[in-house]
Amino acid sequence: MREVLIEAAFQLFVEHGFERTTVDDIVARAGVGRRSFFRYFPSKEDVVFPDHERCLTEMSAFLATSTDGEPLDVICDAARLVMRMYAANPEFSVRRYRLTREVPSLRGYELSVVHRYERTLAHYLRQRYAGDPNGALRAEVEAAAIVAAHNSGLRTWLRGGGHGDGPKAVDQSLAFVRQTWGSADESAESGAAAAPGSEEDDVVVIVAPRKAPLWRVVQKIEKTLGDD
Amino acid sequence: MREVLIEAAFQLFVEHGFERTTVDDIVARAGVGRRSFFRYFPSKEDVVFPDHERCLTEMSAFLATSTDGEPLDVICDAARLVMRMYAANPEFSVRRYRLTREVPSLRGYELSVVHRYERTLAHYLRQRYAGDPNGALRAEVEAAAIVAAHNSGLRTWLRGGGHGDGPKAVDQSLAFVRQTWGSADESAESGAAAAPGSEEDDVVVIVAPRKAPLWRVVQKIEKTLGDD
DNA sequence: TTACTGAGGGTACTGAGTGCCATACTCTCG
């Protein structure tokens, strides 16, 4: 029944557009009663995003079992679940992407979905950063950054028609965040020198208390430059 | 007319709630015709956010004239415009906050507004990072991080009933992002030293190309520590 | 057989948002 409604709806959406298709049109093509539509989908928009609810619970379940490991790495893995869901049906994802780009109400719905992912990730990080006085803020910002990076990679893939390697594009975007962020705040809690991310960047970030004796700063620099 | 409608609407919203108040109720209390409501507000939700449209154009105008200065600093200043708008009417902002927290459709509307701010900031950054191969991604992530930090500070203030110093809370949140982020990518383009944020934080961030001669790094440190 | 349950269907209703037209009011030109 769900499948029948989704199929009928998408046919009509591509034929006449989302807004010019009424729920009556959909149930007429599907051959079911109008009332049944709203039994399976709480709104007309929901039929366009039939799989996000499941993905959200998957993400929650994944995070619930990931109690150790670098928090930022964990939520990157969680974000990859979303990309995987999109990659499972490239044609469907691309069709939906084109539809969503043009219909304001669908954009609004998508925003609310993305927001729920972001809240899920932020909630996890807040628990992991429970001791940190800046933990709540850090959780918010990191979750937002990871979601933004994920969506950037995802959209790049979608714009390309879903032909390239989506997960790889997302990985690269996520790596960018971890590279510039993951290392820097490592230092923020230790109050001393910190090493850069990894990979092929050739810069080093050093954090030290202002007014610290200069020799100590140089010491940290030497230590930092030494261990690569 | 706008003011009359807004006032009537908020009275009814606090009396009976947003969803149980119909547009007919609003126009009846305001003493105007129903059709006039939709002339001034495209939807029932818009009456709750009467000032965001102006703030968005203000932000665009501000960014259009800010062609130099550190990009991250510029969009921080742009974000502060939003906080200022909230701070201009604390009681109204808090009433709206409480309302928005409880009504799903208002939350959805707020998400779309936040998203437009984020797009505006990202658009600006994308132009500023035009040369950078990672510029587009960096723009997305930084815009998202700044918006998240701003909203974190804003919500803290709103939860406190609008009594504390909102702009200060936002400043602290924004400083957190610049501290852990703003400095790291400075090095990506200039390859040399960079100064910290400002205010009362007592840490200094120094960035230098790895493998640079050590004396040059120390030189940068002395220069950085000197100018405060 | 009856009684219960649960999925689907039908009808009528509320309320947001729109299109169209009528009615003022105002400003300008003659």
Next chain:
DNA sequence: CGAGAGTATGGCACTCAGTACCCTCAGTAA
């Protein structure tokens, strides 16, 4: 002063999403 043009407002009727309520028709247990 008055005619005409442009503009703000009100009123009416309509579409359509979403909901409440009730109906039918399985299948099933007793």
